Amino acid sequence: TANGTRQHQWTINDFEVGAPLGRGRFGHVYCVREKKSKYIVALKAIIKDQISTPRLAKQLISEISIQSRLKHPNILRLYGFFHDDQRIFLLLEYAPGGELYRRMQKEKILRESEAAGYVYQLCNALSYLHSKQIIHRDIKPENILIGVYGILKLADFGWSAERTETNKRTTLCGTLDYLAPEMLNGSGYDEKIDLWCLGVFTYEMIVGKPPFDSQTQQDTIRLIRTNELSFPQAASNHARDLISQLIRRNPSERMPLNEVIQHQWIIENANMKAIDENYEKINKST
Numbered sequence: 081t082a083n084g085t086r087q088h089q090w091t092i093n094d095f096e097v098g099a100p101l102g103r104g105r106f107g108h109v110y111c112v113r114e115k116k117s118k119y120i121v122a123l124k125a126i127i128k129d130q131i132s133t134p135r136l137a138k139q140l141i142s143e144i145s146i147q148s149r150l151k152h153p154n155i156l157r158l159y160g161f162f163h164d165d166q167r168i169f170l171l172l173e174y175a176p177g178g179e180l181y182r183r184m185q186k187e188k189i190l191r192e193s194e195a196a197g198y199v200y201q202l203c204n205a206l207s208y209l210h211s212k213q214i215i216h217r218d219i220k221p222e223n224i225l226i227g228v229y230g231i232l233k234l235a236d237f238g239w240s241a242e243r244t245e246t247n248k249r250t251t252l253c254g255t256l257d258y259l260a261p262e263m264l265n266g267s268g269y270d271e272k273i274d275l276w277c278l279g280v281f282t283y284e285m286i287v288g289k290p291p292f293d294s295q296t297q298q299d300t301i302r303l304i305r306t307n308e309l310s311f312p313q314a315a316s317n318h319a320r321d322l323i324s325q326l327i328r329r330n331p332s333e334r335m336p337l338n339e340v341i342q343h344q345w346i347i348e349n350a351n352m353k354a355i356d357e358n359y360e361k362i363n364k365s366t
């Protein structure tokens with residue numbers, strides 16, 4: 081590789097394949113163990129034939145090139161990749177806590193202390209990505225895993241985009257519930273789109289459904305456009321205040337990440353000391 085370390089040429093025979101962990105659009109993810117080191121990783125197997133258009137190939141290359149360069153405790157590591165005749169294999173960090181959205185389905189709503197802890201960690205991950213001119217664009221529970229010590233792991237960079245000089249991108253992507261208004265009026269967008277999604281994500285964690293959840297897609301789009309936000313009784317005033325400062329139709333009015341982590345709701349609910357100590361623990365072990 082560039083820094084001179086020899087990139088090992090992996091083959092599937094280097095691994096003992098264990099339980100299937102999940103399935104995405106293009107293939108399955110397995111829990112596997114590397115035979116020599118006994119290291120447990122997640123192996124994402126993508127069927128080459130499924131990458132049927134240049135656009136999909138470009139998206140996969142973008143996922144690999146972006147994620148392999150990223151090293152942050154709240155971003156799922158891509159350790160390497162290899163391929164055989166039929167499949168492309170991605171060697172991903174294994175997250176023992178599984179997918180956050182399954183936890184949300186089970187718990188319905190999360191305690192504000194747990195939700196605030198995830199928002200704090202997501203802010204750290206997004207600040208890191210934005211400092212590298214990378215926009216995630218697809219922040220939603222399905223793309224978040226839980227690692228060791230309950231640490232949040234942002235995954236699935238299939239939709240990320242590197243901000244080019246044109247700055248404004250217009251490709252439509254992501255589920256409707258998380259769609260930002262600037263995606264609907266085609267005015268292009270920049271990294272502030274991740275702030276909108278952060279607001280939608282925070283709302284969904286403590287309310288149990290996204291803010292513009294409707295019977296039909298048209299209604300969801302109408303609500304995103306008219307930006308009607310309503311909260312149940314249980315939502316605390318600080319939570320309402322933070323969410324209302326992120327879910328703003330005008331991207332420049334959204335609260336920047338460095339202010340989010342200093343917001344009263346985060347200060348009062350996120351156990352930042354414990355989270356920072358967990359960062360220390362994994363830094364020592366990696």
Ligand SMILES: Cc1nn(C)cc1-c1nc2c(-c3cnn(Cc4ccccc4)c3)c(Cl)cnc2[nH]1
Nearest residue numbers: 101102103104109122172173174175176177178
């Ligand atoms: C599920 C599950 N239960 N437990 C206890 C742990 C896990 C776990 N899953 C993962 C997973 C994992 C699995 N599926 N997915 C969803 C997916 C699949 C294919 C393409 C895109 C997205 C991710 C990973 Cl990458 C990395 N680590 C994982 N850990």
